[in-house]
Amino acid sequence: MDYTRNTALFILNTLDRGQKTLDRILDEDITDKEQCLSKRDRALVNALVYGVIRRRGTLDWIIDYFSNTRLNAIDSNILNILRLGLFQVIFLDKIPVSAAVNTSVEMAKSSTSPKVVGFVNAVLRSSAKGYKKVPFPDRNKDSVKALSTAKSFPEWLIKRWLDCFGLKETEVLCDAVNNIPPITVRTNNLKISRDDLINKLESDVELIDYTSYSPNGICFFKPKLPVSKMKAFKNGWFQVQDEAAQLVTYLLNPQPGETILDACAGLGGKTGHIAQMMKNKGKIVAMDKNNEKLLRHKSEMKRLGISIVQTCIHNINKPFDKNYIDRFDRILLDAPCSGLGVLRRNPDIKWLMSKKNLIHYKEKQMRLLDILSHLVKPSGILVYAVCSTEPEENEEVIKVFLNKHPEFVVEKKPDGLPFNIRSLVNKNGYLITLPHINNMDGFFSVCLRKKLS
Numbered sequence: 001m002d003y004t005r006n007t008a009l010f011i012l013n014t015l016d017r018g019q020k021t022l023d024r025i026l027d028e029d030i031t032d033k034e035q036c037l038s039k040r041d042r043a044l045v046n047a048l049v050y051g052v053i054r055r056r057g058t059l060d061w062i063i064d065y066f067s068n069t070r071l072n073a074i075d076s077n078i079l080n081i082l083r084l085g086l087f088q089v090i091f092l093d094k095i096p097v098s099a100a101v102n103t104s105v106e107m108a109k110s111s112t113s114p115k116v117v118g119f120v121n122a123v124l125r126s127s128a129k130g131y132k133k134v135p136f137p138d139r140n141k142d143s144v145k146a147l148s149t150a151k152s153f154p155e156w157l158i159k160r161w162l163d164c165f166g167l168k169e170t171e172v173l174c175d176a177v178n179n180i181p182p183i184t185v186r187t188n189n190l191k192i193s194r195d196d197l198i199n200k201l202e203s204d205v206e207l208i209d210y211t212s213y214s215p216n217g218i219c220f221f222k223p224k225l226p227v228s229k230m231k232a233f234k235n236g237w238f239q240v241q242d243e244a245a246q247l248v249t250y251l252l253n254p255q256p257g258e259t260i261l262d263a264c265a266g267l268g269g270k271t272g273h274i275a276q277m278m279k280n281k282g283k284i285v286a287m288d289k290n291n292e293k294l295l296r297h298k299s300e301m302k303r304l305g306i307s308i309v310q311t312c313i314h315n316i317n318k319p320f321d322k323n324y325i326d327r328f329d330r331i332l333l334d335a336p337c338s339g340l341g342v343l344r345r346n347p348d349i350k351w352l353m354s355k356k357n358l359i360h361y362k363e364k365q366m367r368l369l370d371i372l373s374h375l376v377k378p379s380g381i382l383v384y385a386v387c388s389t390e391p392e393e394n395e396e397v398i399k400v401f402l403n404k405h406p407e408f409v410v411e412k413k414p415d416g417l418p419f420n421i422r423s424l425v426n427k428n429g430y431l432i433t434l435p436h437i438n439n440m441d442g443f444f445s446v447c448l449r450k451k452l453s
Contacts, residue, residue, distance in 0.1 A: 002103050004041045005084060008048040009107060012080040015053075015348055022053070022348040039225075051091055052083045053347045054178050057152035059083045059090075065134050066126040069119070078116060081107050085124045090131060097128045143167055147174065156355050157340070160390070169436070176436035181344040182219035183227065184440075185238040186246050188304050189216060190276055192237045200232050212439065213421050214246040216276075236303040241269045242345070244433040244443040247424070248334065248385045249273040251431055251447050253416030256281040258329040263287050263316055263372055268297040268309075270334055275306040284308055285328075289315040316368050320375065330381040331372055335365045337386035337393050341442025344435055358392040365393060369401045373408065376450045382408065385445035389434060394444040398430075401448075411447040 014025050037045065052059065063082050064071045071079070085104030088095045101124045108120040139146035143162060148155045151174035161170040187194040194216055201208055204224055211217030218238070227233055227240060249270055254260050256279045262271045265286035274284055286309050288294050294311045301309045314320075338361055339349045369384060376382050384401075386393050402408060412429035413422075424438070425431045431445045 002106065004037060004044050005048065005103050005107060007037065008045050008052075008084060009077070009080055011045075011049050012052060012083070013077055016076050016080070018352070021352070022049070022346060047092065048084055048087065050180075050347060052080070052087050053351070055087060055091065055152045056083060056351065057149055057154070059086050059152075061136065061149040062086060062090075062127055062131050062134050063123060066123050066130070067119075075112070075116075077111060078108060078120060081120060082123055085120075086127050086131070089124070089128045101125060101128060139167075147171065151175070151178065153177075153350055157350060157353075160355075173434070173436040176439075177343045177347075179344070181242075182221050183223065183240065184211065184217060184219045184242050185227075186214065186241045186273060187216040187218060188237055188239065188272065188276060190280055190305055191235070194218065197232060197237055200237065201230070204230050204232070211243045211246075213418075213424070214243045214250075215418050216273075217241075217243045217246050219243070234303075236305055239269055239272050239300075239304065241273070242342070242441045244341075244438070244441040245269060245387070246273065247421055247431060247433065248332070248383065248443065248445045249277060250417050250421055251385075251414055251445050252330055252332050252381065252383045253414065253447075254278050254282075254330055258282045259327065260284045261287060261328045261331040261372075261375065263331055263333045263368070264335060265297060265311070266290075266293055266334070268300040270332060271297065271309060272300065272304050272306060274332070275301070275304070275308055278308065280306055280308055282308055283310065285310050285312050287312045287314050287316070289313065316371055320371070324375050326375070326377050328375050328380060329377055330383070331376055332383050332385070333368055333372055334385050335361075335368055335393075337361050337365065337388045338390060339387055341387040341389050341433075341435075341444075344441060358390055361388075362392045362397055365397045366400050369397065370404065373401075373405050373450070378450055378452045380450050381411075382448040382450065383445060384448065385443065387441055387443050389432070389442040389444065394432075395428075395430070398446055398448075407451050407453070408448045409451065411449050414447040 011025055015022055060071055063086060081104050085100050088100035089097050104124055105117060105121045108117045136149055137146040144155050144159050147158045153174060161173060165173060187197045198208060198218055205220040206222035208220040211219055232238060254274045254277045260274055262274060262284060265271050265288045271284060271286045286297055291313050294313060297311055338353050338357055339346060340353060343350050372382060410429040424433060429446055433440050433443045435442055
């Protein structure tokens, strides 16, 4: 049995059931399977899974062309076997075409009838010979369908991007999202300097460099061992965090001695950064409704050597204790969102999300901002951030909030931003990053100040 490709197939099939994100599947469902794989095999699993998800639209167009069965009538397991085989043929030069086809046929034999096995064999052999001659939609006649198939994105999202960016920029954006991003980390300057961390990491990675905007960021490619196994990680010298996410905390500008609320703390990426900027002096309340996340959060703070964080299990949609009113100097709402800004790292989102979801998230984001606004001290700060570039979750949310809460104003020239980050703040005071322009995830964040009553 080809354990590597069967593991990739398991992940894709689990993802198709729609109950878990790719991150959760990798985190929860294949830990035992990974232990049976060598480093090289794990790398191949990742290449197959992420590659198929990134290129699914293109692969499906080619499969549909050579198949005598309509795409939506093909069993999902068989369709994923076809995708895996065709991805290897087109995108993985080091794997012989015969190996890609034969291993796919063997996987089909273990789960279906001889007739369907013959179908898999025929489609893959025809595709391998003729995929370069497959006609794609004409962008002059239908630019939405043309980009959707060629770049592999859902049509509804391509249409939005075309309306916002135009054809040429949308192409560049699609290419940037489809490229494999570097691993980006943030130096824990409570323990080590950025320069020293780079020196410590150089022997563990093939290529390493400073981030362009974040003064504590480092990016690298091709680590020689899993990040969690690195000595620098075990010593708490860094946290994995995209550069765009790092910029949000500079916008918050937490100060030593203050009382801060990280309202949707999750696993603690931004909490750790807040504590660093506070020099581990003051108090941070890390709040989340998920107890399991908060347990991991505590472990993460211990690894980083941070002692000022108090975790709190609470669903923000529910009423707060009166003691929380006007309590916090600064609040960070890293709000639940579509995640369409982080497709470079989470490509499965583009196939899970729909336009309807954006309205759902918008309503939730406005509700959370409304609730948290009462917890900010007069003259205090409320930072709203989402890893999305879509207007429903960005400008529209802030417009509604300000209309309802005239006691808040946007800080158009927020304090504390390093000089080079200021260029990312537009005239409205919105800090916006885009993958194809800034080589980082797509984020939107804004600093709101509560007026003195």
